[in-house]
Amino acid sequence: MKRIFFRNKILPYLLIAPQMVVTIIFFLWPAGEAVLQSFQREDAFGLHTTWVGLANYRALFQDPDYIHSLQVTVVFTIGVTAVALIVALLLALAVDRTIKAGPAYTTLLVWPYAVAPAVVGVLWWFLFNPTIGLMPYLLSLVGYHWNHALKGDDAMILVIISAAWPQVSYNFLFFVAGLQSIPGSMREAAAIDGAGPVKRFFTITLPLLSPTTFFLVVVNFVYAMFATFPVIDATTQGGPAGATNILVFKVYQDGFVGLNLGSSAAQSVVLLAIVIALTVIQFRFIERRVEY
Amino acid sequence: MAAITLEAVGKTYAGGVKAVHSIDLAIQDGEFVVLVGPSGCGKSTLLRMVAGLESVTEGKISIGDRMVNEVEPAERDIAMVFQNYALYPHMTVRQNLAYGLKNRKMAKAEISRRVDEAAQILEIGAFLDRKPRALSGGQRQRVAMGRAIVREPAAFLFDEPLSNLDAKLRVQMRGEIKQLQARLGTTSIYVTHDQLEAMTLAHRLVVLNGGQIEQVGTPLEVYRKPASTFVAAFIGSPAMNLLNAKAEGGVAHVGGGRVPLAAAVTGPVTLGLRPEDVRPADAGTEGAFVLKIAYVEELGAQKLVHGTVEGQNFACALPSDAALGQALHLVPEPGAAHGFDAQTGKRLG
Amino acid sequence: MVENRPLLNILAHLVLILGVLIVAFPIYVAFIASTHGPTDFLSGLIPLTPGHDTWHTYMTMLTTGMQSSGMPPLSLQMTNSLIMALTIAIGKISISIISAYAIVYFRFPFRSLAFWLIFITLMLPVEVRILPTYKVVADLGMLDTYAGLTIPLIASATATFLFRQVFLTIPDELMEAARIDGAGPMKFFWDILLPMSRNNIAALFVILFIYGWNQYLWPLLVTTDASHYTIVMGIKRMADVADAQPQWNYIMATAILAMLPPVLVVIFMQKLFVKGLIETEK
Numbered sequence: 038m039k040r041i042f043f044r045n046k047i048l049p050y051l052l053i054a055p056q057m058v059v060t061i062i063f064f065l066w067p068a069g070e071a072v073l074q075s076f077q078r079e080d081a082f083g084l085h086t087t088w089v090g091l092a093n094y095r096a097l098f099q100d101p102d103y104i105h106s107l108q109v110t111v112v113f114t115i116g117v118t119a120v121a122l123i124v125a126l127l128l129a130l131a132v133d134r135t136i137k138a139g140p141a142y143t144t145l146l147v148w149p150y151a152v153a154p155a156v157v158g159v160l161w162w163f164l165f166n167p168t169i170g171l172m173p174y175l176l177s178l179v180g181y182h183w184n185h186a187l188k189g190d191d192a193m194i195l196v197i198i199s200a201a202w203p204q205v206s207y208n209f210l211f212f213v214a215g216l217q218s219i220p221g222s223m224r225e226a227a228a229i230d231g232a233g234p235v236k237r238f239f240t241i242t243l244p245l246l247s248p249t250t251f252f253l254v255v256v257n258f259v260y261a262m263f264a265t266f267p268v269i270d271a272t273t274q275g276g277p278a279g280a281t282n283i284l285v286f287k288v289y290q291d292g293f294v295g296l297n298l299g300s301s302a303a304q305s306v307v308l309l310a311i312v313i314a315l316t317v318i319q320f321r322f323i324e325r326r327v328e329y
Numbered sequence: 330m331a332a333i334t335l336e337a338v339g340k341t342y343a344g345g346v347k348a349v350h351s352i353d354l355a356i357q358d359g360e361f362v363v364l365v366g367p368s369g370c371g372k373s374t375l376l377r378m379v380a381g382l383e384s385v386t387e388g389k390i391s392i393g394d395r396m397v398n399e400v401e402p403a404e405r406d407i408a409m410v411f412q413n414y415a416l417y418p419h420m421t422v423r424q425n426l427a428y429g430l431k432n433r434k435m436a437k438a439e440i441s442r443r444v445d446e447a448a449q450i451l452e453i454g455a456f457l458d459r460k461p462r463a464l465s466g467g468q469r470q471r472v473a474m475g476r477a478i479v480r481e482p483a484a485f486l487f488d489e490p491l492s493n494l495d496a497k498l499r500v501q502m503r504g505e506i507k508q509l510q511a512r513l514g515t516t517s518i519y520v521t522h523d524q525l526e527a528m529t530l531a532h533r534l535v536v537l538n539g540g541q542i543e544q545v546g547t548p549l550e551v552y553r554k555p556a557s558t559f560v561a562a563f564i565g566s567p568a569m570n571l572l573n574a575k576a577e578g579g580v581a582h583v584g585g586g587r588v589p590l591a592a593a594v595t596g597p598v599t600l601g602l603r604p605e606d607v608r609p610a611d612a613g614t615e616g617a618f619v620l621k622i623a624y625v626e627e628l629g630a631q632k633l634v635h636g637t638v639e640g641q642n643f644a645c646a647l648p649s650d651a652a653l654g655q656a657l658h659l660v661p662e663p664g665a666a667h668g669f670d671a672q673t674g675k676r677l678g
Numbered sequence: 679m680v681e682n683r684p685l686l687n688i689l690a691h692l693v694l695i696l697g698v699l700i701v702a703f704p705i706y707v708a709f710i711a712s713t714h715g716p717t718d719f720l721s722g723l724i725p726l727t728p729g730h731d732t733w734h735t736y737m738t739m740l741t742t743g744m745q746s747s748g749m750p751p752l753s754l755q756m757t758n759s760l761i762m763a764l765t766i767a768i769g770k771i772s773i774s775i776i777s778a779y780a781i782v783y784f785r786f787p788f789r790s791l792a793f794w795l796i797f798i799t800l801m802l803p804v805e806v807r808i809l810p811t812y813k814v815v816a817d818l819g820m821l822d823t824y825a826g827l828t829i830p831l832i833a834s835a836t837a838t839f840l841f842r843q844v845f846l847t848i849p850d851e852l853m854e855a856a857r858i859d860g861a862g863p864m865k866f867f868w869d870i871l872l873p874m875s876r877n878n879i880a881a882l883f884v885i886l887f888i889y890g891w892n893q894y895l896w897p898l899l900v901t902t903d904a905s906h907y908t909i910v911m912g913i914k915r916m917a918d919v920a921d922a923q924p925q926w927n928y929i930m931a932t933a934i935l936a937m938l939p940p941v942l943v944v945i946f947m948q949k950l951f952v953k954g955l956i957e958t959e960k
Binding site: 049052055064067147148151154156169171301 | 689697798911
């Protein structure tokens with residue numbers, strides 16, 4: 038907070054007005070509408086809306102499709118987070134060991150972050166295309182018949198790999214920054230205490246990296262749950278038989294394709310609650326970190 | 330150039346905290362006034378009120394003949410030197426100096442004349458085209474002063490301008506500020522918590538405590554006749570010894586000795602004696618009191634003897650060749666003892 | 679390093695080389711595919727060495743597009759993407775920096791309310807409130823317009839917080855000095871604050887350019903007219919058709935062109951990119 042400030046009656050309102058207008062029209066109003074709609078039901082012609090209380094929510098949590106979508110989302114989110122974090126950590130540790138070549142490797146490893154998730158989806162969809170793709174061909178050599186258009190597990194593996202691929206770059210950068218902030222003297226002290234590289238990693242590096250890791254887990258959760266819509270849309274479109282139908286994709290499908298406004302609104306509100314919970318966790322954590 | 334007058338000036342913050350209580354102060358044209366006191370005494374707030382950076386909640390501030398309570402800082406014809414210099418980091422030294430003049434729509438030729446002149450006075454001509462981060466602390470300090478000089482204002486306001494410098498540079502810059510002010514003759518208000526800086530720079534000192542003026546006077550007046558125990562302890566280094574004593578008919582009794590005071594008081598009194606205002610005496614000397622020695626600091630030219638008088642801390646400065654035992658008998662220099670009211674701390678006599 | 683273990687160092691390099699290869703592999707395959715003619719894919723396996731149709735493929739896509747799926751030329755789609763990315767980046771930075779300025783340097787009624795409203799936007803990803811937002815944009819007649827493409831994505835809590843953080847680290851005395859130097863609020867903003875935030879603005883620009891360029895769902899919803907297609911959403915529309923009538927070389931050429939601008943930005947402005955990424959997550 039600034040100790041002193043400009044005294045001007047109108048100017049601050051003018052300065053903040055554009056942001057406020059956009060926020061209210063395109064954020065608050067729609068969000069409010071979603072909350073309202075989630076308690077209403079519209080008739081077939083869109084002429085009458087009736088207040089139905091929690092009926093939409095009740096219907097939602099009794100809908101086996103939605104429960105399935107929830108389960109799929111959990112598997113997908115954990116899968117993406119685990120793959121993206123472990124690969125990134127491995128690469129970051131390796132870069133941390135190299136001295137001169139570090140920046141060059143970094144450059145070669147960070148650029149996938151810039152590739153649009155939709156393009157990422159198209160790339161992997163091409164690689165794994167059952168008729169022409171390279172991966173199914175290689176897998177067939179070891180006797181596995183890949184077909185993500187028919188097999189749910191194949192589809193899940195495909196979307197997890199696709200979604201994790203650009204996120205590795207992101208996690209990698211933060212792990213490298215985290216590793217660099219660990220004082221070299223600490224590892225030297227451990228080495229003098231007789232700890233080998235593996236032991237040092239588990240007793241010194243990993244614990245000291247835990248703030249970064251925790252932060253990244255939250256960020257990756259949010260990414261996997263909300264930002265991966267394009268990946269799903271470009272690869273499996275939720276299929277086969279809903280095997281990769283994560284919550285954000287279902288909201289879109291039920292709202293735009295199925296035109297079930299009440300249910301879609303209720304789904305939006307549930308997602309909203311999840312985002313808010315994750316954000317609160319993140320902020321709690323950041324506050325705690327600031328106190329150190 | 331102008332006189333600055335404060336009439337019953339006070340500052341109450343929104344929360345009801347009173348930072349400054351009803352200050353009256355008349356600063357003459359060309360005078361160098363130093364506001365000195367411990368942190369939180371209101372000295373910076375007072376200066377910032379004169380600058381227009383804090384609103385005046387009570388009283389009146391005038392610069393020259395003009396009441397400036399509601400006048401914007403830029404319109405007050407003052408220049409300020411900040412503790413952290415507040416140089417614009419993205420501008421060169423020249424741009425820093427010229428910025429205020431440009432904002433006043435001054436002609437280009439006049440701007441560059443003034444900048445060159447200030448650069449010459451402050452010897453910063455060699456790095457006019459550098460950015461502040463390429464300068465040392467002392468050079469930045471000069472640039473900050475330069476920014477004040479080019480404006481040719483009615484008054485300079487200094488807010489602890491030397492406290493970010495190391496000790497040696499601080500002494501040097503102190504001398505330069507004093508010479509500069511004498512040369513330009515610009516009315517100056519200078520805020521510091523360093524009593525030595527205050528003593529060396531000021532024409533007049535204003536000692537502040539708890540948002541109120543404790544004493545106003547020339548450095549020597551304040552040093553010789555401190556108005557209260559607060560001023561007595563604050564001004565002078567090493568600090569004045571303050572002893573609780575009993576007085577009878579204007580003579581304080583302490584440590585087995587008798588010290589004559591300027592006022593004819595009887596009862597409890599606070600006796601003030603500067604460390605340099607006592608000298609050792611033989612055991613039997615009339616009125617001498619006893620100092621039990623705890624430890625000695627050798628300062629080269631003299632030594633500082635610390636100990637207790639009747640269980641109260643006491644220090645005295647003695648020639649470096651003085652011989653010491655377990656205890657010392659001391660007598661005050663004639664007329665050097667200060668008496669203060671034991672309750673209020675106000676000076677007696 | 680603490681001690682010299684050649685074996686471990688070699689292992690590190692192996693891991694990194696493997697990582698670089700895995701990262702580059704899909705792009706390599708895509709690029710190779712884009713250099714072949716359509717007939718080269720009939721063999722049933724993706725070719726792994728460059729073909730000879732590179733020039734033809736890219737020129738066709740850039741100038742005429744893929745008529746069979748109603749795709750306008752990629753040059754138009756890339757222009758649309760560029761307009762969208764630049765508008766979002768510049769728009770977000772502009773409205774965020776001035777609102778952060780208002781919040782940090784002024785005191786006014788409803789100041790904290792405004793702060794919290796902006797904070798809430800942080801919690802609402804587009805994907806979550808997509809349907810009602812679409813409705814609002816449709817009601818305002820902004821479908822198939824650049825305004826509809828960009829303005830709803832322009833409010834940014836992240837950028838506002840970033841600038842707020844930057845401003846809070848700028849010493850108060852600088853503003854006081856500027857006031858004494860005769861600078862009013864707008865002059866202070868232009869002469870002091872803006873130049874001092876240059877690096878942060880540049881870093882944020884890199885991140886937001888990528889964000890804007892890579893938008894997918896939003897342009898997919900608000901554009902029905904091909905003249906407003908962006909390349910990132912366009913590629914998906916092409917792929918949908920391609921399942922029936924695979925034109926892999928064209929799709930992969932589009933993929934390469936779609937990723938090229940943001941990837942180049944990251945590679946050539948890596949420092950700003952990393953700074954931006956780490957700052958926006960504080």
